Amino acid sequence: MIMLYSCASSRIIDRPIIFDSQRIELTKEYLDKRYGIESDSININPKMIVLHWTAIPTLEGSFDAFNGAVIPGWRSVVENASTLNVSSHFLVTRDGTIYRLMPETVMGRHVIGLNHCAIGIENVGGTQETPLTEAQLMSNIWLVNYLNDKYEIDYLIGHYEYTKFEGHKLWLEKDDGYRTEKEDPGEEFMKAVRDATKKLNFKPLPQKQ
Numbered sequence: 001m002i003m004l005y006s007c008a009s010s011r012i013i014d015r016p017i018i019f020d021s022q023r024i025e026l027t028k029e030y031l032d033k034r035y036g037i038e039s040d041s042i043n044i045n046p047k048m049i050v051l052h053w054t055a056i057p058t059l060e061g062s063f064d065a066f067n068g069a070v071i072p073g074w075r076s077v078v079e080n081a082s083t084l085n086v087s088s089h090f091l092v093t094r095d096g097t098i099y100r101l102m103p104e105t106v107m108g109r110h111v112i113g114l115n116h117c118a119i120g121i122e123n124v125g126g127t128q129e130t131p132l133t134e135a136q137l138m139s140n141i142w143l144v145n146y147l148n149d150k151y152e153i154d155y156l157i158g159h160y161e162y163t164k165f166e167g168h169k170l171w172l173e174k175d176d177g178y179r180t181e182k183e184d185p186g187e188e189f190m191k192a193v194r195d196a197t198k199k200l201n202f203k204p205l206p207q208k209q
């Protein structure tokens with residue numbers, strides 16, 4: 001019997017969300033309208049990892065929220081800014097399974113101001129009944145290491161910290177009125193991931209005046 005030894009990336013399971021011509025066009029429109037980036041490319045230069053929770057308790061519910069190209073109409077503030085649906089590059093289930101929903105270097109819509117340089121990791125759960133798990137913590141730590149080996153990542157942030165980048169050179173959102181309040185993935189989870197990835201020496205977050 002032949003034993004197969006797993007290489008690092010085999011821990012990732014590809015489960016692509018819809019990325020049809022409509023989503024590509026909406027992504028280009030988002031880059032142009034929100035960031036002033038007029039380009040035929042929807043690729044990003046990853047400089048940052050943003051951790052999230054979906055606030056949806058199941059894998060399928062979370063996947064469905066990202067799958068369509070167009071945002072459902074119920075999130076009017078977000079919808080007004082663009083009809084491109086939200087997405088992230090990775091989705092981690094409650095047992096720590098890692099799904100890759102889209103290519104790592106294509107723009108996902110998961111963090112205002114910073115999507116042009118940010119890789120998103122979503123975690124299933126985050127409701128009162130579904131706090132993030134130890135297995136998710138381990139998989140996030142693994143993913144942060146994996147991405148840091150592959151790209152020149154400067155920053156690791158929790159979604160709730162994104163407004164600290166207002167005024168920073170990476171911040172490109174044009175509309176000062178377009179902000180959403182976030183608390184994901186929780187301070188405790190962020191502290192645990194940061195403690196476990198100290199040796200990667202990410203830059204400290206910008207201090208706003």
Ligand SMILES: [Zn+2]
Nearest residue numbers: 052053159184
């Ligand atoms: Zn988030």
